[in-house]
Amino acid sequence: xxxxxxxxxxxxxxxxxxxxxxxxxxxxxxxxxxxxxxxxxxxxxxxxxxxxxxxxxxxxxxxxxxxxxxxxxxxxxxxxxxxxxxxxxxxxxxxxxxxxxxxxxxxxxxxxxxxxxxxxxxxxxxxxxxxxxxxxxxxxxxxxxxxxxxxxxxxxxxxxxxxxxxxxxxxxxxxxxxxxxxxxxxxxxxxxxxxxxxxxxxxxxxxxxxxxxxxxxxxxxxxxxxxxxxxxxxxxxxxxxxxxxxxxxxxxxxxxxxxxxxxxxxxxxxxxxxxxxxxxxxxxxxxxxxxxxxxxxxxxxxxxxxxxxxxxxxxxxxxxxxxxxxxxxxxxxxxxxxxxxxxxxxxxxxxxxxxxxxxxxxxxxxxxxxxxxxxxxxxx
Numbered sequence: 001x002x003x004x005x006x007x008x009x010x011x012x013x014x015x016x017x018x019x020x021x022x023x024x025x026x027x028x029x030x031x032x033x034x035x036x037x038x039x040x041x042x043x044x045x046x047x048x049x050x051x052x053x054x055x056x057x058x059x060x061x062x063x064x065x066x067x068x069x070x071x072x073x074x075x076x077x078x079x080x081x082x083x084x085x086x087x088x089x090x091x092x093x094x095x096x097x098x099x100x101x102x103x104x105x106x107x108x109x110x111x112x113x114x115x116x117x118x119x120x121x122x123x124x125x126x127x128x129x130x131x132x133x134x135x136x137x138x139x140x141x142x143x144x145x146x147x148x149x150x151x152x153x154x155x156x157x158x159x160x161x162x163x164x165x166x167x168x169x170x171x172x173x174x175x176x177x178x179x180x181x182x183x184x185x186x187x188x189x190x191x192x193x194x195x196x197x198x199x200x201x202x203x204x205x206x207x208x209x210x211x212x213x214x215x216x217x218x219x220x221x222x223x224x225x226x227x228x229x230x231x232x233x234x235x236x237x238x239x240x241x242x243x244x245x246x247x248x249x250x251x252x253x254x255x256x257x258x259x260x261x262x263x264x265x266x267x268x269x270x271x272x273x274x275x276x277x278x279x280x281x282x283x284x285x286x287x288x289x290x291x292x293x294x295x296x297x298x299x300x301x302x303x304x305x306x307x308x309x310x311x312x313x314x315x316x317x318x319x320x321x322x323x324x325x326x327x328x329x330x331x332x333x334x335x336x337x338x339x340x341x342x343x344x345x346x347x348x349x350x351x352x353x354x355x356x357x358x359x360x361x362x363x364x365x366x367x368x369x370x371x372x373x374x375x376x377x378x379x380x
Contacts, residue, residue, distance in 0.1 A: 010378055011103060012045045013096065015119055016111035017080060017088040019049040019066070022073065024217065025294045026111050026132050029168075029190055034064055036367030043371070046103070048096050050088050069095055089115040096123060106378045107163070109370075117158040126377060128164040131185070133291040133312065136175045156180045163377045169292035169313025188370060189316070191363035192297035196270075199303030199355060200278045208236045210341060213280035213304075215273060215295040216287075218245030223286035223309065223327060225251065230286075230333035231260040237337065239284075240276060242268055277302040281347055282340055287311055288327050301358035305350035307336045321353035 014034075018027040030047070037043050038061040047060075051068035058066045071087040080088075092115070100123055108127035110116035113135040120127035129135075135155065156179070159165045165185045167173035173185040216222045224241065228251065231237060238261045241251070248264065255262040268276065277283070283299035283306050290312035297317070299306060306322030308314045318324050323339065325332035340347050 010043050010107070010374060011105045012043060012374060013099070013103075013105045013108045013125075014045055014047040014111070015049075015092060015096065015108060015116035016047065017050050017085060017092070017116065019047065019068075022050050022052070023080070025190075025291075026130075028294055029130075030111060032191060032193060032363040033367055033370065034060060036363050037064060037371075038062075040367075040371060043374075046099065046105075048092050048099070050084070067095065067099070085115055089119065092116075093119045093122060100125065107374055109374075113155050113158045113165075117162065118154065121158055121161050126163050128166060128373065128377065129159060129162050130188075131165060131167045131172060131176055131291075133172060133175075133289060136172070136179070152179055156183070159183050159185075164373060166373075167291070169316055171312040171314070171316065172291040175312075186373075188366060188373075189313075189361055190292045190294055190297060191361050191366040192294070192301045192358050193363060194301045194355075194359050197274055197277070197298045197301035197358075199351065208342065210237045210282065210337075211280040212237060212239045212282050212284055212337070213242065213276060213299070214239070214284050214286075215242040215277075215299070216285060218243050218248045218251055220247060221288050223288045225254060226328055226330045227284060227286040227333055228254050228258055228260055228262065229330035230337065231262075232258050232334075234260075234334065234337060234341075236341070237261070238263065240265060240280065242266075242273060242276060273298075274302065277304060280304060282307060282337070284308070284333070284337075286327070286333060290314065292316075297358060297361060300354035303351040303355040305340065305347055306354060307333065317357065319353070319357065321350045321357055 016030045020027050020031050037045060041063055043063055045064045047066045049068060050071045052073040053070055055070045056068045060066050069091045071084055073084060105125055108120040108125050110120040110127055111130045112132055113129050117129040159180060166188050167176060167185050168190045170187055173187055176185055231239060240263045242265045244267045252264055277299055283304040285293055285296055285308045287309055292313040296306055296308060306318055308324060309327035310324050311327055314324050323336040325336050
């Protein structure tokens with residue numbers, strides 16, 4: 001592991017209400033970013049995040065501390081309710097305010113404009129915002145009236161007052177600019193751990209059965225109902241759905257009614273997910289909305305062809321390694337799947353191209369880009 005030889009200390013306060021085991025994509029992104037920042041001894045980082053039911057301060061490394069705030073989290077660990085967010089916001093603001101009196105921070109890095117960007121703005125220190133899809137006004141129906149009455153204008157204010165706003169894909173940046181056309185938004189892509197996620201040296205395939213896989217939250221915005229409808233009449237195809245969520249029962253009933261072969265695994269740990277990916281043929285993500293999907297990147301790193309929809313950052317990931325289809329269109333999904341049936345050569349070719357593309361998107365390069373951004377802001 002190469003350690004960066006730089007002397008000037010930079011104190012960074014990172015705010016993210018989710019961090020493993022809580023949360024999803026943004027939690028994992030924060031984890032991998034911090035893991036890379038261990039190599040930067042001139043960075044001294046404090047992350048303020050959520051705990052299920054216990055306050056603690058954990059030493060992540062010699063230069064990184066994690067402050068877990070007790071939000072008395074109930075229910076799904078990977079879904080943050082409005083009460084969860086309100087509890088975190090209140091506690092994180094007061095805790096961070098106290099922390100900033102004890103430590104002279106140079107910069108705050110907020111994941112999500114609301115609530116973390118808002119907390120950073122109220123702390124009156126220089127800050128940057130890493131946008132996620134949840135930051136785009138009106139993308140979630142449950143927040144429609146909050147977006148209309150509060151969040152749209154508040155987001156504009158948070159972004160405008162920041163030193164930099166960063167999206168994780170060009171697609172997300174374009175969506176965010178719809179509600180704030182004059183806002184400058186940079187792009188730093190998500191990374192993927194290609195040492196942890198990798199293809200098997202020689203995948204042994206028996207018979208004609210095509211193993212499809214998808215990893216994601218079983219919720220409306222992931223579009224899994226359209227995928228199940230696409231499987232009708234395909235024959236030698238089996239789908240593994242990894243994840244849980246509010247639509248799980250409904251999707252199981254739909255699979256039964258449609259008489260399609262689906263293995264619902266529920267949530268799996270990372271090791272089990274890697275094993276499932278390595279032993280599958282094609283990854284499918286039929287999302288109705290997406291930023292930059294970590295699940296797609298991880299499937300690419302495992303050497304799988306990708307079928308996904310025309311949303312978010314998909315066009316930036318899929319070149320000669322899969323197909324992009326119209327969202328909400330079972331026929332288009334079916335047509336893409338059929339292109340791989342009885343064509344192991346195409347599966348192999350697209351899988352190898354996925355792996356090559358993933359190797360260009362390391363977390364090391366993501367950390368390097370954020371480090372340069374930190375340095376530029378702090379030095380000016």
